[in-house]
């Protein structure tokens with residue numbers, strides 16, 4: 003049986019982006035939030051280090067300096083007008099979070115305290131600047147809690163533990179709603195709406211070593227992709243340099259912001275060689291590649307020589323206790339290392355998707371190189387590509403992105419709802435979803451989902467990680483194809499309708515395979531190196547041919563068609579990226 | 582690097598302490614099961630697996646689910662103690678499965694759903710009554726005064742409520758409380774922790790309303806100071822202390 007609901011605005015995802023959009027839309031139009039996790043379980047809560055804005059509370063700073071850093075950090079693939087909006091609206095966005103109750107750390111004068119973070123500099127690269135506002139090392143937790151608290155205050159309507167599995171487009175091309183699966187009962191729900199915003203987060207679970215939650219499987223990207231919406235810049239995936247060895251649990255860049263340094267097996271602070279000016283605070287792509295280089299040249303540690311060390315031992319233990327308590331505990335609990343006296347084994351970890359569902363600065367989903375909006379369809383947060391992060395996101399810019407573009411999306415959705423009527427549902431609204439679920443449920447024997455996922459994660463980590471080549475990507479492309487074939491023959495054990503997480507995990511692996519296929523296709527085509535996308539066989543940036551965004555479309559037969567669109571330029575002319 | 586440590590010492594000292602470095606161990610998981618579509622009564626199942634001693638217990642549960650019994654059902658997401666999904670009764674005590682290492686419970690571990698909330702399937706319980714308690718204490722900042730920039734709050738004022746801002750709403754505290762087991766109208770430790778977070782925030786303007794709610798018969802005075810909640814909290818929050826501070830505030834009618 004299918005249950006039908008009607009709202010003006012439906013938001014899919016209750017992380018920072020979804021909640022901020024809900025706060026904006028819910029006061030003006032009838033709004034519902036659908037989330038596969040309880041809102042406070044969203045991975046925004048795992049963000050540690052900070053959210054940046056040129057408040058200038060601790061030292062001189064300007065939004066324009068922030069914009070420059072964002073564009074340069076993104077290796078000039080950033081749409082510059084969007085970066086200007088991001089950095090200018092940052093200041094009010096932070097004040098707003100504070101007014102909502104966010105417990106930022108404070109300066110002795112009682113203002114919001116700020117600290118250094120990778121790639122954020124004063125006056126166009128002169129020196130590191132204190133721009134990151136923070137609440138110890140649980141900034142994301144405090145943002146998620148604060149936004150959820152505001153939703154409780156506003157009595158926002160939530161549908162928790164509902165999995166969105168399909169997007170419904172009316173015959174005239176307008177957004178008509180979504181289909182969701184209720185985990186508790188196994189029932190399908192059709193949510194009719196005038197506008198839908200996807201805020202489903204990233205897909206870092208594609209890689210073996212990842213800082214991302216199990217739930218981050220690219221659902222929103224895959225759902226829209228299967229309905230003909232392209233995915234932008236999928237080849238750009240950020241590998242954060244300091245993940246706990248083998249586990250991938252993140253140790254915030256805030257640690258280096260407070261003075262921690264990375265060392266190789268000789269104890270050498272090697273970032274001095276790779277980024278002489280800002281050293282350990284170079285952007286993440288630079289640091290991750292440097293670590294890779296050190297390990298490759300035999301200066302890693304451990305039996306496999308495959309990790310380096312984050313050294314916090316010279317910091318005042320009080321700094322660890324007061325400003326970095328959570329990551330100190332992670333090292334203790336998960337690696338049994340005492341960070342005040344022992345350096346912590348680290349390796350790059352899959353962290354953040356720069357690419358995603360293409361949007362404009364109002365969070366409207368746009369397709370094609372002409373950027374044609376899909377009426378009523380929105381995306382914000384990590385699942386979206388505005389693009390403010392270009393080829394490599396700067397730390398603290400994502401938490402900023404989710405509040406700035408979450409707000410903009412909620413605002414424009416409300417405007418759109420006020421101006422339009424409810425589109426008719428397409429016929430057979432639930433057919434595609436039923437086919438998807440029945441296909442998995444009815445097969446009695448077949449391939450094991452977990453094996454497919456593990457092979458995907460292992461091979462993506464080996465072949466499409468920090469360093470890539472034509473050869474590695476070709477191999478990975480073939481592998482994704484064969485994993486897809488096996489996926490079409492999967493069988494699961496749980497055939498029930500009550501909390502069938504066996505079924506939902508199987509669906510999620512299908513979403514991951516879509517994201518992997520587009521990532522690999524776009525990475526194979528881009529024969530240059532830019533930001534997080536590093537091609538061993540083409541180590542230089544090639545602006546003449548590749549200063550453009552990639553778009554990946556799904557053909558009817560499931561294959562991928564690549565296209566591109568220009569980068570929106572602005573005041574900053576591409577130059578060599580040195581730190 | 583600390584001068585006292587050479588790289589070789591680091592190699593030798595800490596490598597055996599991490600995932601992948603030591604031989605697998607045998608772990609038997611004894612799990613309390615329930616599935617309304619299978620039986621009205623709960624039952625026990627045992628699974629014996631080979632697993633890395635430095636792996637998290639939640640990953641041992643995954644291993645069972647992924648390779649032995651796909652119907653085994655539990656909540657989890659972040660896998661590092663930050664999302665609050667996987668509070669369970671592990672060897673009789675409330676804890677997050679992702680913050681327990683296998684080596685600390687091998688060779689045998691007993692896992693049950695948290696108590697006092699209706700079990701829906703295996704380790705999944707109905708969280709709604711828990712969130713009802715949370716929502717009842719006005720868990721949001723109340724302050725409509727206009728400001729152009731941020732409000733000023735000194736580091737000392739900020740420190741006053743720091744501990745209770747860490748709460749991840751995992752319910753480990755509330756479901757370890759004997760008062761809550763016997764009377765689910767008791768608002769429970771987690772709700773009081775979240776009330777504390779605002780009552781002692783110098784920026785808040787509604788402490789009296791909250792204290793009023795907490796002074797009711799379902800409120801803070803049901804607490805008998807058994808400290809179960811403090812022992813259970815995976816975030817190290819001094820839950821009982823926070824409850825005592827709220828009690829005192831109710832008695833004196835001010836934070």
Ligand SMILES: Cc1cc2nc3c(=O)[nH]c(=O)nc-3n(C[C@H](O)[C@H](O)[C@H](O)COP(=O)(O)OP(=O)(O)OC[C@H]3O[C@@H](n4cnc5c(N)ncnc54)[C@H](O)[C@@H]3O)c2cc1C
Nearest residue numbers: 015016017018019038046051052166203383384398400401
């Ligand atoms: C460990 C870690 C530390 C970080 N630290 C920082 C930092 O210090 N500063 C910074 O700026 N950035 C940081 N980031 C990045 C930043 O936290 C994330 O990019 C950002 O929080 C993403 O927010 P979001 O709202 O887009 O998605 P999320 O918070 O991931 O939320 C996704 C939501 O979508 C829902 N959802 C997903 N699929 C479905 C579906 N099919 N149906 C229904 N609902 C669905 C989920 O339930 C969830 O509510 C960090 C990231 C990690 C992993």
Ligand code: SF4
Nearest residue numbers: 748749751752754814
């Ligand atoms: S106070 Fe501790 S145990 Fe209780 S809900 Fe919060 S984090 Fe969990």
Ligand code: FES
Nearest residue numbers: 658660664665679
């Ligand atoms: S899985 Fe998130 S707290 Fe354990």
